[in-house]
Structure formats: structure tokens, C-alpha cells
Amino acid sequence: GNSVTQMEGPVTLSEEAFLTINCTYTATGYPSLFWYVQYPGEGLQLLLKATKADDKGSNKGFEATYRKETTSFHLEKGSVQVSDSAVYFCALSNDYKLSFGAGTTVTVRA
Amino acid sequence: EAQVTQNPRYLITVTGKKLTVTCSQNMNHEYMSWYRQDPGLGLRQIYYSMNVEVTDKGDVPEGYKVSRKEKRNFPLILESPSPNQTSLYFCASSLAGSNQPQHFGDGTRLSIL
Numbered sequence: 001g002n003s004v005t006q007m008e009g010p011v012t013l014s015e016e017a018f019l020t021i022n023c024t025y026t027a028t029g030y031p032s033l034f035w036y037v038q039y040p041g042e043g044l045q046l047l048l049k050a051t052k053a054d055d056k057g058s059n060k061g062f063e064a065t066y067r068k069e070t071t072s073f074h075l076e077k078g079s080v081q082v083s084d085s086a087v088y089f090c091a092l093s094n095d096y097k098l099s100f101g102a103g104t105t106v107t108v109r110a
Numbered sequence: 111e112a113q114v115t116q117n118p119r120y121l122i123t124v125t126g127k128k129l130t131v132t133c134s135q136n137m138n139h140e141y142m143s144w145y146r147q148d149p150g151l152g153l154r155q156i157y158y159s160m161n162v163e164v165t166d167k168g169d170v171p172e173g174y175k176v177s178r179k180e181k182r183n184f185p186l187i188l189e190s191p192s193p194n195q196t197s198l199y200f201c202a203s204s205l206a207g208s209n210q211p212q213h214f215g216d217g218t219r220l221s222i223l
Contacts, residue, residue, distance in 0.1 A: 004152075032209040043114075043200055043214030044153070051209040089152060093208040096141065096160055097168065100152040 002027045006090045006101030013080055013108050021075040021104045023064075023090035031094040033057075033066050033073040038087045038103070047075075047088070080108045112137045116201050116215035123191060124223050131186045131218050133201030139213070140206040142184040143168065144176065146197040147217075153200065159184055160206065191222045 007022040025031065032051040036044040048057030053068035062077045073090060085108045090101040114135045123129055135142065143158035145168075155168030159178040173195055175187040184203075188195060198219050202212035 034211060036212075036214075041216075043216045044202075044212070045214070046211040049209070049211055091153075093210075096158060096166075096208055098143065098145075098153075098155050098158075098212070099169075100145075100154070102150055102152040 002031065002092055002094050002097060002099040004090050004092055004099050004101040006088075007104055008102065010105040010107060013106070015082060015108055015110055016079045017108075019075075019077045019080045019084070019106065021088055021090070021106070023073045023075065023101060025071050025073065025090075025092050025099075027071075027092055027094050027099075029094060031092040033064070034091045034093065035062070035064055035073070035075050036089045036091060036100075038089065040086075044089060080106075082108050082110050084108050112213070114201055114203055114213050114215040116199075116218050118218060119216065120219050122221040122223065125192055126190050129188050129191060129220075131188075131199060131201075131220070133184045133186065133215060134182050135184075135201075135203040135213070136182065137203060137213065138181065139203035140181070141210070142178065142201065142203045143212070144174070144184070144186045145200045145202065146170065146195075147200060148197050156186070156199075188220075191220075193222050196220060196222045 035047040048059040050057040050066035144156040145153040157176040204210040
């Protein structure tokens with residue numbers, strides 16, 4: 001079956017620090033990969049996606065590259081801001097079934 | 111405004127009392143699904159629907175029912191709720207295709223006493 005494993009948090013950073021959240025997956029076939037972000041009291045919002053190997057998704061300074069050889073989709077941002085404090089979820093979609101990681105809570109201090 | 115609307119947002123109820131959580135989307139999306147979010151477990155898919163009258167089980171369907179009689183609506187039914195169904199529930203919709211991102215509602219927090 002499909003599964004997603006992501007780095008457990010919580011992660012606490014200072015403003016302008018570099019952020020990496022690791023995500024690896026198990027799936028048959030060719031899944032699409034996503035990062036979603038959840039702010040307190042809200043639903044999840046799409047942050048970025050990649051639909052085939054070697055694709056790079058990017059948005060709001062965040063990036064992730066679909067690595068089929070290492071079955072990974074790590075999220076990175078070069079310089080975080082306080083407004084990036086949220087819970088981040090890695091997810092895969094395969095044959096209309098979706099699997100999510102457990103979520104990583106990120107707190108950025110001013 | 112494009113949105114997925116869930117109701118109610120909060121509900122406290124008792125074991126065995128049937129309840130329905132409604133979900134409606136205004137984006138003409140073919141695909142809709144329900145998830146529950148529990149601490150340390152992320153989101154787990156309960157049921158999904160690829161179109162009207164087409165539904166299928168996700169990873170944790172036990173104790174839940176769904177129906178898709180109209181394209182815009184996808185209610186989640188708990189026929190006989192139990193305390194282990196206390197959770198935060200999200201409805202989501204998307205265009206057809208596994209490469210399409212999900213649009214999520216704001217969530218429904220259910221407490222079953």
C-alpha cells in the first residue's frame with residue numbers, strides 16, 4: 001500500500017534560518033506528491049506539488065524535488081519568517097487514494 | 111468565492127446518536143473525500159467519491175457512511191457514533207485526476223461522549 005513518512009517535530013527556528021522537512025514515501029506506480037500547510041483553526045492549503053520524477057515544485061520561497069530514486073520529497077526554504085509558523089504535511093496521491101504524513105509543526109521565532 | 115463548506119464546525123454529542131456532517135463545494139469538482147485528523151497520525155482518508163453515485167473506501171471507513179447523490183454535496187454519516195470517532199474531520203474536493211490538489215474545508219470538530 002501507500003505510505004508517507006515525514007520528519008517529526010516540533011521544529012523551532014529563528015527568523016531567516018534554513019528549513020528542511022524530510023519526507024519519504026512508499027507507493028506502487030507513479031504517485032503525485034504534495035506539500036500542504038495548515039494554519040491554526042484552518043483547513044489544509046496546497047503549498048506545492050510535483051507530478052513526476054525530477055519535477056521541482058515551488059511556491060512562496062519553498063521548494064521540493066520529486067526524487068524517485070530515493071523515494072523522497074523533502075521541503076526546503078532558505079530563509080523562514082514568523083508567518084511560516086504552521087503545520088506542514090507531505091502527501092501522495094495514487095489512483096485517487098491519498099496518504100498523508102503525520103505532520104511537522106514549525107515555529108519560527110522573531 | 112471558491113470554497114468547500116462543512117457544517118457543523120463543532121459538535122458534541124453522545125454515543126449512538128446518529129449524526130450527519132454536510133459538505134458542499136461550489137467548484138464543480140468531480141472528486142470529493144473525507145478525512146479524519148488525529149494527533150500524531152496526520153490525515154487518514156475515510157471515503158472518497160470520483161463522481162456522482164461513485165464512492166469507495168479509504169483507509170479507515172469502519173463506522174462511517176457516505177453518499178454522493180449530487181455533484182456538489184458529499185455528506186458523512188455516523189449511524190451509531192462511538193467515542194473513538196472523536197476527531198477533527200475534513201472534507202476536500204478536486205478536479206478529476208490523481209495529480210490534482212485537494213481543496214479543503216475548515217474542518218468539523220466532533221466530540222462523542
